[in-house]
Amino acid sequence: MRLQAGGPVHGGYTIARVDGRVILVEGAAPGETVEVEIDESEKLWKGIVTEVIEPSPDRVPHVWDTAGGAELGYLRRSAQLAWKTAVLEDAIGHLGGPLQGHLKDAGLNVRVREVGPGLGTRTRLDVDVDEEGRLAMHARGSDALVAIDHMPLAAPAINDILGSQDDWAGTWRPGDRVRLVAPTGQGPVVSVGKDVYKAPGRKIGARVVERAAGYSWEVTATGFWQTHEKAPVTLLDAVLKGVRLRKSDRVAEFYGGSGLFTLPLTDQARAVRMWEGTAASVRDAERNAPKAEITRASITPSLLASGSEGADVVIADPSRAGLGIKGATALAQSNAQAIALVSCDPAAMARDVRAMIENGRSVMSLAAFDLFPHTIHMEVVTILS
Numbered sequence: 166m167r168l169q170a171g172g173p174v175h176g177g178y179t180i181a182r183v184d185g186r187v188i189l190v191e192g193a194a195p196g197e198t199v200e201v202e203i204d205e206s207e208k209l210w211k212g213i214v215t216e217v218i219e220p221s222p223d224r225v226p227h228v229w230d231t232a233g234g235a236e237l238g239y240l241r242r243s244a245q246l247a248w249k250t251a252v253l254e255d256a257i258g259h260l261g262g263p264l265q266g267h268l269k270d271a272g273l274n275v276r277v278r279e280v281g282p283g284l285g286t287r288t289r290l291d292v293d294v295d296e297e298g299r300l301a302m303h304a305r306g307s308d309a310l311v312a313i314d315h316m317p318l319a320a321p322a323i324n325d326i327l328g329s330q331d332d333w334a335g336t337w338r339p340g341d342r343v344r345l346v347a348p349t350g351q352g353p354v355v356s357v358g359k360d361v362y363k364a365p366g367r368k369i370g371a372r373v374v375e376r377a378a379g380y381s382w383e384v385t386a387t388g389f390w391q392t393h394e395k396a397p398v399t400l401l402d403a404v405l406k407g408v409r410l411r412k413s414d415r416v417a418e419f420y421g422g423s424g425l426f427t428l429p430l431t432d433q434a435r436a437v438r439m440w441e442g443t444a445a446s447v448r449d450a451e452r453n454a455p456k457a458e459i460t461r462a463s464i465t466p467s468l469l470a471s472g473s474e475g476a477d478v479v480i481a482d483p484s485r486a487g488l489g490i491k492g493a494t495a496l497a498q499s500n501a502q503a504i505a506l507v508s509c510d511p512a513a514m515a516r517d518v519r520a521m522i523e524n525g526r527s528v529m530s531l532a533a534f535d536l537f538p539h540t541i542h543m544e545v546v547t548i549l550s
């Protein structure tokens with residue numbers, strides 16, 4: 166089918182309307198005329214671009230179409246930022262209830278900001294090992310593995326390893342999952358299962374050193390850490406400045422991971438209590454922020470309510486699903502003067518912030534960052550009073 170792609174929507178699609186039917190189109194730039202192959206297997210039809218008939222001026226040679234992981238890599242960076250801003254505005258308009266009017270009244274502009282260059286910034290790369298023992302990634306939308314010897318989104322140190330795989334012979338076997346890590350505070354490492362190597366045949370401990378904003382953390386190489394090299398400093402700055410932390414503040418932090426925020430918080434506030442669910446991250450956080458009171462727990466709305474009792478400042482950085490309406494309501498109803506919500510999904514953010522506004526909170530600022538260049542993802546930091 167030939168059609169004209171409209172504006173971008175959540176999930177990496179542009180939307181098209183043909184004979185009254187809505188079609189989600191993958192691989193088109195807004196405004197382009199394209200030929201698509203239609204998948205009618207679901208109620209909402211999806212189209213994948215097979216040919217571009219009238220290319221957009223924003224279309225560029227794809228930065229990485231060897232395998233998945235760069236869904237927007239066919240657009241120039243400015244167009245990627247415009248795309249993400251449109252998706253964020255759309256989520257706010259459709260799911261945010263009073264949030265849109267709130268932002269307008271406060272004169273707050275919604276805009277996804279560029280953070281550094283688009284290539285060479287990813288400090289973690291998870292790959293598979295193919296039948297020949299080569300490091301490989303899944304081809305887009307397929308189970309097939311494609312051997313790779315470079316990945317332009319990854320940091321140069323990761324590309325050095327990808328390009329010198331012969332030196333690593335025997336370190337990994339077909340079927341293994343391998344993670345390549347380029348920490349900001351030490352040389353690169355390779356993890357295979359629980360084993361971590363700093364060079365072929367040279368095993369080291371499980372943790373790597375990360376540095377940002379004058380702090381350093383030791384984090385389990387296979388555990389969670391923000392992947393963009395500038396993410397720690399960007400998010401720390403947005404969260405700590407946003408909540409206007411005072412030395413006398415008591416802070417409750419939820420979904421604290423390995424202590425990215427916890428460590429600076431213990432340095433800059435009176436008392437910090439932190440909750441996190443993953444055992445390895447809790448152990449990392451206990452080492453990184455020994456002054457904080459850290460609890461391993463599965464976070465629920467009732468924990469968000471009880472944990473935020475008595476806190477002056479609350480910080481929450483949940484995974485993609487967000488806080489949920491009950492969780493967001495629990496935080497909104499606390500006595501905290503400031504709440505920082507870090508969201509990696511714009512739809513979850515709009516729903517959570519809406520629940521907070523409906524429970525009496527006001528948005529002080531909303532900052533969105535492109536910490537996942539060439540992909541459809543973004544990070545949004547919302548500060549509420």
Ligand SMILES: C[S@@+](CC[C@H](N)C(=O)[O-])C[C@H]1O[C@@H](n2cnc3c(N)ncnc32)[C@H](O)[C@@H]1O
Binds near residue numbers: 391440441463465
């Ligand atoms: C987006 S990460 C943020 C971690 C940390 N703030 C950082 O930036 O490094 C989310 C964290 O929440 C934890 N998590 C997700 N769902 C959870 C739950 N229901 N209970 C407890 N922890 C959870 C994950 O283990 C992960 O460490």
